[in-house]
Amino acid sequence: MASSLSSILVLTIFISSLSLPPSLVLAKDPCHFPAIFNFGDSNSDTGGLSAAFGQAGPPHGQSFFGSPAGRYCDGRLVIDFIAESLGLPYISAFLDSTGTNFTHGANFATAGSTIRPQNTTLHQSGFSPISLNVQSYEFHDFLARSQVVRKRGGVFETLMPKQEYFSNALYTFDIGQNDLTAGYFLNMSTDEVKAYVPDVLSQFKTVVQNIYGQGGRYFWIHNTGPVGCLPYVFERVPILASQVDEYGCASPFNEVAEFFNRELKKAVEQLRKDLPLAAITYVDVYSVKYSLISNGKKLGFPKPLRTCCGHGGKFNFNLNVGCGGKIKKQGKEVLIAPACQNPAAHVNWDGVHFTQAANQYIFERIVDGSFSDPPTPLNMACYRKGH
Numbered sequence: 001m002a003s004s005l006s007s008i009l010v011l012t013i014f015i016s017s018l019s020l021p022p023s024l025v026l027a028k029d030p031c032h033f034p035a036i037f038n039f040g041d042s043n044s045d046t047g048g049l050s051a052a053f054g055q056a057g058p059p060h061g062q063s064f065f066g067s068p069a070g071r072y073c074d075g076r077l078v079i080d081f082i083a084e085s086l087g088l089p090y091i092s093a094f095l096d097s098t099g100t101n102f103t104h105g106a107n108f109a110t111a112g113s114t115i116r117p118q119n120t121t122l123h124q125s126g127f128s129p130i131s132l133n134v135q136s137y138e139f140h141d142f143l144a145r146s147q148v149v150r151k152r153g154g155v156f157e158t159l160m161p162k163q164e165y166f167s168n169a170l171y172t173f174d175i176g177q178n179d180l181t182a183g184y185f186l187n188m189s190t191d192e193v194k195a196y197v198p199d200v201l202s203q204f205k206t207v208v209q210n211i212y213g214q215g216g217r218y219f220w221i222h223n224t225g226p227v228g229c230l231p232y233v234f235e236r237v238p239i240l241a242s243q244v245d246e247y248g249c250a251s252p253f254n255e256v257a258e259f260f261n262r263e264l265k266k267a268v269e270q271l272r273k274d275l276p277l278a279a280i281t282y283v284d285v286y287s288v289k290y291s292l293i294s295n296g297k298k299l300g301f302p303k304p305l306r307t308c309c310g311h312g313g314k315f316n317f318n319l320n321v322g323c324g325g326k327i328k329k330q331g332k333e334v335l336i337a338p339a340c341q342n343p344a345a346h347v348n349w350d351g352v353h354f355t356q357a358a359n360q361y362i363f364e365r366i367v368d369g370s371f372s373d374p375p376t377p378l379n380m381a382c383y384r385k386g387h
Protein backbone atom coordinates (compact mmCIF):
# COMPACT_ATOMS: atom_id res chain seq x y z
CA MET A 1 0.00 0.00 0.00
CA ALA A 2 2.63 2.47 1.09
CA SER A 3 4.86 1.55 -1.81
CA SER A 4 2.06 1.88 -4.37
CA LEU A 5 1.13 5.30 -2.92
CA SER A 6 4.69 6.55 -3.19
CA SER A 7 4.99 5.25 -6.74
CA ILE A 8 1.78 7.11 -7.65
CA LEU A 9 3.28 10.21 -6.06
CA VAL A 10 6.51 9.83 -7.99
CA LEU A 11 4.57 9.27 -11.19
CA THR A 12 2.44 12.38 -10.57
CA ILE A 13 5.50 14.54 -9.99
CA PHE A 14 7.12 13.03 -13.07
CA ILE A 15 4.08 13.77 -15.24
CA SER A 16 3.62 17.30 -13.93
CA SER A 17 7.26 18.20 -14.49
CA LEU A 18 6.97 16.84 -18.03
CA SER A 19 3.99 18.99 -18.84
CA LEU A 20 5.56 22.21 -17.55
CA PRO A 21 7.86 24.27 -19.73
CA PRO A 22 11.44 24.24 -18.35
CA SER A 23 11.29 27.90 -17.35
CA LEU A 24 8.44 27.17 -14.93
CA VAL A 25 10.26 24.22 -13.41
CA LEU A 26 13.10 26.62 -12.62
CA ALA A 27 10.44 28.92 -11.11
CA LYS A 28 11.96 32.19 -12.26
CA ASP A 29 9.46 34.97 -12.73
CA PRO A 30 9.63 36.92 -15.96
CA CYS A 31 11.29 40.31 -15.58
CA HIS A 32 9.20 43.41 -15.23
CA PHE A 33 10.87 46.15 -17.25
CA PRO A 34 8.99 49.41 -16.67
CA ALA A 35 10.97 51.26 -19.35
CA ILE A 36 13.32 50.89 -22.31
CA PHE A 37 16.24 53.20 -23.01
CA ASN A 38 17.60 52.61 -26.49
CA PHE A 39 20.87 53.64 -28.11
CA GLY A 40 21.57 53.12 -31.78
CA ASP A 41 21.33 54.08 -35.42
CA SER A 42 18.58 53.96 -38.05
CA ASN A 43 17.89 50.31 -37.26
CA SER A 44 16.19 51.56 -34.09
CA ASP A 45 15.55 55.28 -34.73
CA THR A 46 11.92 56.09 -33.90
CA GLY A 47 12.16 59.79 -34.77
CA GLY A 48 15.47 61.24 -33.57
CA LEU A 49 17.02 62.19 -36.89
CA SER A 50 13.64 63.31 -38.21
CA ALA A 51 13.21 65.68 -35.26
CA ALA A 52 16.61 67.30 -35.75
CA PHE A 53 17.14 67.25 -39.52
CA GLY A 54 13.69 67.01 -41.13
CA GLN A 55 11.07 64.32 -41.19
CA ALA A 56 11.55 61.16 -43.17
CA GLY A 57 8.93 61.61 -45.88
CA PRO A 58 6.36 59.30 -47.45
CA PRO A 59 6.13 56.40 -48.19
CA HIS A 60 7.94 55.68 -44.90
CA GLY A 61 5.46 54.41 -42.32
CA GLN A 62 2.79 53.42 -44.86
CA SER A 63 2.34 49.77 -43.82
CA PHE A 64 1.57 50.40 -40.16
CA PHE A 65 1.42 54.02 -39.02
CA GLY A 66 -0.36 55.21 -42.16
CA SER A 67 2.08 58.12 -42.53
CA PRO A 68 5.75 58.83 -41.83
CA ALA A 69 6.58 58.09 -38.19
CA GLY A 70 10.24 59.03 -37.86
CA ARG A 71 11.30 55.54 -38.91
CA TYR A 72 13.27 54.58 -42.01
CA CYS A 73 10.91 51.73 -42.73
CA ASP A 74 7.41 51.05 -44.02
CA GLY A 75 6.31 50.23 -40.46
CA ARG A 76 7.64 48.93 -37.17
CA LEU A 77 11.26 48.35 -36.26
CA VAL A 78 12.64 45.54 -34.10
CA ILE A 79 12.67 47.97 -31.13
CA ASP A 80 8.92 48.53 -31.65
CA PHE A 81 8.25 44.78 -31.52
CA ILE A 82 10.40 44.60 -28.38
CA ALA A 83 8.34 47.36 -26.73
CA GLU A 84 5.07 45.68 -27.76
CA SER A 85 6.11 42.32 -26.37
CA LEU A 86 7.11 43.85 -23.03
CA GLY A 87 3.69 45.50 -22.84
CA LEU A 88 5.15 48.99 -23.22
CA PRO A 89 4.21 51.82 -25.58
CA TYR A 90 6.55 52.59 -28.51
CA ILE A 91 9.42 54.63 -27.13
CA SER A 92 9.60 58.27 -28.08
CA ALA A 93 12.72 59.80 -29.56
CA PHE A 94 14.55 61.88 -26.96
CA LEU A 95 15.13 64.65 -29.52
CA ASP A 96 11.47 64.88 -30.45
CA SER A 97 10.13 67.76 -28.37
CA THR A 98 6.58 67.59 -29.73
CA GLY A 99 3.89 65.22 -28.53
CA THR A 100 6.24 62.82 -26.81
CA ASN A 101 5.75 60.84 -23.64
CA PHE A 102 8.78 59.44 -21.86
CA THR A 103 6.97 57.59 -19.06
CA HIS A 104 8.18 54.20 -20.26
CA GLY A 105 11.50 55.16 -21.77
CA ALA A 106 13.34 57.23 -24.29
CA ASN A 107 15.11 56.51 -27.54
CA PHE A 108 18.47 58.17 -28.14
CA ALA A 109 19.14 56.46 -31.50
CA THR A 110 19.37 58.49 -34.68
CA ALA A 111 19.75 57.30 -38.25
CA GLY A 112 23.36 57.52 -39.38
CA SER A 113 24.76 57.30 -35.85
CA THR A 114 28.16 55.78 -35.24
CA ILE A 115 29.81 54.71 -32.01
CA ARG A 116 32.82 56.98 -32.63
CA PRO A 117 32.33 60.69 -33.39
CA GLN A 118 32.99 61.23 -37.10
CA ASN A 119 34.34 64.81 -37.25
CA THR A 120 32.11 65.58 -40.25
CA THR A 121 28.65 67.05 -40.63
CA LEU A 122 25.60 65.07 -41.68
CA HIS A 123 25.55 66.92 -44.98
CA GLN A 124 29.19 66.19 -45.72
CA SER A 125 29.20 62.49 -44.92
CA GLY A 126 25.67 61.30 -44.22
CA PHE A 127 26.68 60.29 -40.70
CA SER A 128 24.71 61.67 -37.79
CA PRO A 129 26.49 63.98 -35.36
CA ILE A 130 24.55 62.15 -32.60
CA SER A 131 27.21 59.47 -32.11
CA LEU A 132 26.99 57.08 -29.16
CA ASN A 133 28.92 59.36 -26.80
CA VAL A 134 26.44 62.17 -27.54
CA GLN A 135 23.55 59.74 -26.92
CA SER A 136 25.15 58.95 -23.59
CA TYR A 137 25.39 62.68 -22.68
CA GLU A 138 21.72 63.01 -23.58
CA PHE A 139 20.87 60.06 -21.36
CA HIS A 140 22.84 61.55 -18.46
CA ASP A 141 20.96 64.82 -18.83
CA PHE A 142 17.61 63.06 -19.19
CA LEU A 143 18.14 61.00 -16.03
CA ALA A 144 18.57 64.13 -13.93
CA ARG A 145 16.22 66.56 -15.71
CA SER A 146 13.32 64.14 -16.03
CA GLN A 147 13.15 64.02 -12.22
CA VAL A 148 13.25 67.81 -11.90
CA VAL A 149 10.44 68.06 -14.44
CA ARG A 150 8.40 65.30 -12.74
CA LYS A 151 8.44 67.30 -9.50
CA ARG A 152 6.51 70.09 -11.21
CA GLY A 153 3.55 67.74 -10.93
CA GLY A 154 0.41 67.85 -13.05
CA VAL A 155 0.86 66.80 -16.65
CA PHE A 156 4.66 66.82 -16.30
CA GLU A 157 4.47 64.01 -13.80
CA THR A 158 2.62 61.89 -16.35
CA LEU A 159 5.24 62.43 -19.05
CA MET A 160 8.44 61.40 -17.27
CA PRO A 161 9.68 58.06 -15.91
CA LYS A 162 9.83 57.45 -12.18
CA GLN A 163 13.32 57.50 -10.66
CA GLU A 164 13.28 53.74 -9.94
CA TYR A 165 12.51 52.96 -13.60
CA PHE A 166 16.12 53.77 -14.46
CA SER A 167 17.51 50.88 -12.41
CA ASN A 168 14.80 48.45 -13.57
CA ALA A 169 14.77 49.43 -17.23
CA LEU A 170 16.05 47.44 -20.18
CA TYR A 171 18.93 49.22 -21.91
CA THR A 172 19.04 48.22 -25.57
CA PHE A 173 21.82 48.82 -28.10
CA ASP A 174 21.95 48.37 -31.88
CA ILE A 175 24.89 50.31 -33.25
CA GLY A 176 28.18 49.74 -35.09
CA GLN A 177 27.20 49.25 -38.73
CA ASN A 178 27.93 52.88 -39.59
CA ASP A 179 31.35 52.75 -37.97
CA LEU A 180 32.25 50.06 -40.49
CA THR A 181 30.84 51.80 -43.56
CA ALA A 182 32.42 55.12 -42.47
CA GLY A 183 35.89 53.73 -43.19
CA TYR A 184 34.89 52.15 -46.49
CA PHE A 185 33.24 55.37 -47.63
CA LEU A 186 36.60 57.10 -47.00
CA ASN A 187 38.17 54.53 -49.34
CA MET A 188 39.87 52.59 -46.55
CA SER A 189 40.81 48.97 -47.15
CA THR A 190 39.29 46.10 -45.18
CA ASP A 191 42.50 45.88 -43.13
CA GLU A 192 42.32 49.58 -42.32
CA VAL A 193 38.69 49.23 -41.21
CA LYS A 194 39.55 46.22 -39.04
CA ALA A 195 42.42 48.15 -37.49
CA TYR A 196 40.14 50.74 -35.91
CA VAL A 197 37.48 48.29 -34.65
CA PRO A 198 39.21 47.93 -31.22
CA ASP A 199 38.98 51.71 -30.74
CA VAL A 200 35.29 51.65 -31.72
CA LEU A 201 34.57 48.90 -29.20
CA SER A 202 36.54 50.54 -26.46
CA GLN A 203 34.29 53.60 -26.86
CA PHE A 204 31.26 51.31 -26.82
CA LYS A 205 32.36 49.74 -23.54
CA THR A 206 32.86 53.18 -21.99
CA VAL A 207 29.23 54.06 -22.68
CA VAL A 208 27.89 50.82 -21.17
CA GLN A 209 30.10 51.38 -18.12
CA ASN A 210 28.79 54.95 -17.77
CA ILE A 211 25.18 53.78 -17.83
CA TYR A 212 25.95 51.10 -15.26
CA GLY A 213 27.61 53.77 -13.14
CA GLN A 214 24.32 55.69 -13.23
CA GLY A 215 22.30 52.66 -12.11
CA GLY A 216 21.50 50.74 -15.32
CA ARG A 217 21.61 46.98 -14.80
CA TYR A 218 19.92 45.16 -17.70
CA PHE A 219 21.52 45.36 -21.11
CA TRP A 220 20.32 43.83 -24.39
CA ILE A 221 22.98 44.28 -27.06
CA HIS A 222 22.41 43.48 -30.74
CA ASN A 223 25.44 42.72 -32.85
CA THR A 224 25.77 44.28 -36.28
CA GLY A 225 24.10 42.87 -39.39
CA PRO A 226 25.42 41.58 -42.72
CA VAL A 227 26.09 45.01 -44.16
CA GLY A 228 27.47 43.38 -47.33
CA CYS A 229 23.90 42.35 -48.23
CA LEU A 230 22.69 45.97 -48.45
CA PRO A 231 22.69 47.72 -51.85
CA TYR A 232 23.81 51.10 -50.44
CA VAL A 233 27.13 49.50 -49.54
CA PHE A 234 27.88 47.21 -52.48
CA GLU A 235 26.63 49.74 -55.03
CA ARG A 236 28.94 52.40 -53.59
CA VAL A 237 32.16 50.57 -52.71
CA PRO A 238 33.61 48.60 -55.64
CA ILE A 239 34.35 44.89 -55.12
CA LEU A 240 35.42 42.05 -57.39
CA ALA A 241 32.90 39.59 -58.85
CA SER A 242 34.76 36.83 -57.03
CA GLN A 243 33.91 38.54 -53.72
CA VAL A 244 30.15 38.14 -54.22
CA ASP A 245 28.71 35.16 -52.35
CA GLU A 246 26.04 32.74 -53.61
CA TYR A 247 23.24 34.99 -52.32
CA GLY A 248 24.61 38.13 -53.97
CA CYS A 249 26.10 39.63 -50.81
CA ALA A 250 29.52 41.28 -50.79
CA SER A 251 31.75 39.02 -48.69
CA PRO A 252 34.44 41.53 -47.62
CA PHE A 253 31.90 43.75 -45.84
CA ASN A 254 30.21 40.79 -44.21
CA GLU A 255 33.55 39.46 -43.04
CA VAL A 256 34.30 42.81 -41.41
CA ALA A 257 30.89 42.73 -39.75
CA GLU A 258 31.63 39.23 -38.43
CA PHE A 259 35.03 40.40 -37.20
CA PHE A 260 33.34 43.33 -35.43
CA ASN A 261 30.84 40.92 -33.87
CA ARG A 262 33.52 38.55 -32.55
CA GLU A 263 35.24 41.53 -30.95
CA LEU A 264 31.92 42.86 -29.63
CA LYS A 265 31.25 39.51 -27.99
CA LYS A 266 34.64 39.69 -26.28
CA ALA A 267 33.86 43.23 -25.17
CA VAL A 268 30.59 41.98 -23.66
CA GLU A 269 32.43 39.20 -21.82
CA GLN A 270 34.82 41.81 -20.42
CA LEU A 271 31.90 44.03 -19.41
CA ARG A 272 30.35 41.11 -17.48
CA LYS A 273 33.58 40.87 -15.47
CA ASP A 274 33.85 44.62 -14.95
CA LEU A 275 30.19 45.15 -14.03
CA PRO A 276 29.32 42.35 -11.61
CA LEU A 277 25.68 43.36 -11.05
CA ALA A 278 24.85 43.74 -14.74
CA ALA A 279 22.83 41.21 -16.75
CA ILE A 280 24.13 41.60 -20.30
CA THR A 281 22.60 39.69 -23.19
CA TYR A 282 24.47 39.59 -26.50
CA VAL A 283 22.06 38.98 -29.39
CA ASP A 284 23.30 37.55 -32.69
CA VAL A 285 21.08 39.53 -35.03
CA TYR A 286 23.66 38.99 -37.79
CA SER A 287 22.84 35.30 -38.09
CA VAL A 288 19.11 35.94 -38.17
CA LYS A 289 19.41 38.58 -40.88
CA TYR A 290 21.79 36.48 -42.95
CA SER A 291 19.58 33.40 -42.71
CA LEU A 292 16.56 35.50 -43.68
CA ILE A 293 18.42 36.66 -46.80
CA SER A 294 19.88 33.27 -47.68
CA ASN A 295 16.53 31.48 -47.21
CA GLY A 296 14.51 34.36 -48.63
CA LYS A 297 12.84 32.33 -51.37
CA LYS A 298 11.55 29.69 -48.93
CA LEU A 299 10.36 32.32 -46.48
CA GLY A 300 8.23 34.30 -48.93
CA PHE A 301 10.82 36.91 -49.89
CA PRO A 302 11.77 35.96 -53.46
CA LYS A 303 14.31 38.78 -54.01
CA PRO A 304 15.85 39.55 -50.63
CA LEU A 305 18.44 42.05 -51.90
CA ARG A 306 16.09 44.04 -54.12
CA THR A 307 14.53 47.10 -52.49
CA CYS A 308 10.82 47.66 -52.16
CA CYS A 309 11.14 51.42 -52.27
CA GLY A 310 13.62 52.78 -54.77
CA HIS A 311 14.46 53.44 -58.36
CA GLY A 312 16.39 51.73 -61.12
CA GLY A 313 19.13 49.19 -61.60
CA LYS A 314 19.32 45.54 -60.73
CA PHE A 315 18.35 46.18 -57.11
CA ASN A 316 15.73 48.88 -57.62
CA PHE A 317 18.22 51.19 -55.95
CA ASN A 318 19.88 54.43 -56.99
CA LEU A 319 22.55 56.07 -54.86
CA ASN A 320 21.38 59.56 -55.82
CA VAL A 321 17.61 59.11 -55.66
CA GLY A 322 16.42 57.45 -52.47
CA CYS A 323 13.06 56.02 -51.39
CA GLY A 324 10.36 58.64 -51.87
CA GLY A 325 12.60 60.66 -54.20
CA LYS A 326 10.90 63.13 -56.55
CA ILE A 327 11.93 65.12 -59.60
CA LYS A 328 10.37 68.20 -61.15
CA LYS A 329 8.78 67.60 -64.53
CA GLN A 330 7.21 70.64 -66.22
CA GLY A 331 6.79 72.35 -62.84
CA LYS A 332 5.17 69.27 -61.30
CA GLU A 333 6.74 67.03 -58.64
CA VAL A 334 6.85 63.46 -59.88
CA LEU A 335 7.55 60.54 -57.58
CA ILE A 336 10.27 58.46 -59.15
CA ALA A 337 11.19 56.22 -56.23
CA PRO A 338 7.89 54.83 -54.97
CA ALA A 339 7.22 51.83 -52.74
CA CYS A 340 6.43 48.43 -54.23
CA GLN A 341 2.96 46.88 -54.28
CA ASN A 342 3.63 44.40 -51.50
CA PRO A 343 6.26 45.44 -48.96
CA ALA A 344 5.49 42.30 -46.94
CA ALA A 345 7.20 40.25 -49.66
CA HIS A 346 10.44 42.25 -49.34
CA VAL A 347 13.33 42.07 -46.90
CA ASN A 348 14.93 45.29 -48.06
CA TRP A 349 12.94 48.49 -47.75
CA ASP A 350 15.08 51.24 -49.29
CA GLY A 351 18.53 49.82 -49.95
CA VAL A 352 19.69 50.58 -46.42
CA HIS A 353 16.98 49.37 -44.06
CA PHE A 354 14.81 46.33 -43.48
CA THR A 355 11.06 46.25 -44.04
CA GLN A 356 8.56 45.80 -41.24
CA ALA A 357 8.01 42.21 -42.41
CA ALA A 358 11.74 41.51 -42.09
CA ASN A 359 11.90 43.26 -38.72
CA GLN A 360 9.04 41.12 -37.46
CA TYR A 361 10.78 37.98 -38.67
CA ILE A 362 13.99 39.05 -36.90
CA PHE A 363 12.14 39.89 -33.68
CA GLU A 364 10.32 36.55 -33.64
CA ARG A 365 13.61 34.65 -33.96
CA ILE A 366 15.43 36.57 -31.21
CA VAL A 367 12.65 36.98 -28.63
CA ASP A 368 12.96 33.46 -27.17
CA GLY A 369 16.73 33.64 -26.64
CA SER A 370 17.64 31.24 -29.48
CA PHE A 371 20.24 33.72 -30.76
CA SER A 372 21.34 35.11 -27.42
CA ASP A 373 24.35 34.59 -25.22
CA PRO A 374 23.39 33.58 -22.60
CA PRO A 375 20.32 31.94 -24.27
CA THR A 376 17.98 34.22 -22.36
CA PRO A 377 14.56 35.15 -23.71
CA LEU A 378 13.80 38.86 -23.85
CA ASN A 379 11.49 38.71 -20.84
CA MET A 380 14.17 36.99 -18.73
CA ALA A 381 16.95 39.44 -19.62
CA CYS A 382 17.15 40.73 -16.03
CA TYR A 383 18.84 37.50 -14.89
CA ARG A 384 22.63 37.42 -14.94
CA LYS A 385 24.51 34.74 -16.85
CA GLY A 386 24.74 31.64 -14.67
CA HIS A 387 22.23 32.98 -12.10
Ligand SMILES: *[C@@H]1O[C@H](CO)[C@@H](O)[C@H](O)[C@H]1NC(C)=O
Pocket residue numbers: 116117118119
Ligand atom coordinates in the same frame (compact mmCIF):
# COMPACT_ATOMS: atom_id res chain seq x y z
C1 LIG B 1 38.07 62.71 -34.88
O1 LIG B 1 39.09 63.58 -34.50
C2 LIG B 1 39.75 63.22 -33.28
C3 LIG B 1 40.73 64.34 -32.94
O2 LIG B 1 41.59 64.61 -34.03
C4 LIG B 1 40.43 61.86 -33.45
O3 LIG B 1 41.04 61.48 -32.26
C5 LIG B 1 39.36 60.83 -33.85
O4 LIG B 1 39.97 59.58 -34.10
C6 LIG B 1 38.62 61.29 -35.09
N1 LIG B 1 37.52 60.35 -35.35
C7 LIG B 1 37.48 59.56 -36.43
C8 LIG B 1 36.30 58.65 -36.54
O5 LIG B 1 38.33 59.57 -37.29
Ligand SMILES: *[C@@H]1O[C@H](CO)[C@@H](O)[C@H](O)[C@H]1NC(C)=O
Pocket residue numbers: 089101102103104155158159
Ligand atom coordinates in the same frame (compact mmCIF):
# COMPACT_ATOMS: atom_id res chain seq x y z
C1 LIG C 1 1.95 59.29 -20.88
O1 LIG C 1 1.93 57.86 -20.92
C2 LIG C 1 1.51 57.28 -19.69
C3 LIG C 1 1.66 55.76 -19.85
O2 LIG C 1 1.18 55.29 -21.05
C4 LIG C 1 0.09 57.70 -19.40
O3 LIG C 1 -0.32 57.13 -18.18
C5 LIG C 1 0.05 59.21 -19.31
O4 LIG C 1 -1.27 59.64 -19.11
C6 LIG C 1 0.59 59.85 -20.58
N1 LIG C 1 0.63 61.29 -20.41
C7 LIG C 1 -0.06 62.12 -21.21
C8 LIG C 1 0.04 63.58 -20.90
O5 LIG C 1 -0.74 61.71 -22.14
Ligand SMILES: *[C@@H]1O[C@H](CO)[C@@H](O)[C@H](O)[C@H]1NC(C)=O
Pocket residue numbers: 185186187
Ligand atom coordinates in the same frame (compact mmCIF):
# COMPACT_ATOMS: atom_id res chain seq x y z
C1 LIG D 1 37.30 57.48 -53.02
O1 LIG D 1 37.68 57.02 -54.29
C2 LIG D 1 36.83 57.44 -55.34
C3 LIG D 1 37.22 56.73 -56.61
O2 LIG D 1 38.62 56.78 -56.76
C4 LIG D 1 36.89 58.97 -55.43
O3 LIG D 1 36.01 59.43 -56.45
C5 LIG D 1 36.45 59.56 -54.09
O4 LIG D 1 36.59 60.98 -54.12
C6 LIG D 1 37.28 59.01 -52.96
N1 LIG D 1 36.69 59.44 -51.70
C7 LIG D 1 37.41 59.92 -50.70
C8 LIG D 1 36.65 60.34 -49.49
O5 LIG D 1 38.62 60.04 -50.74
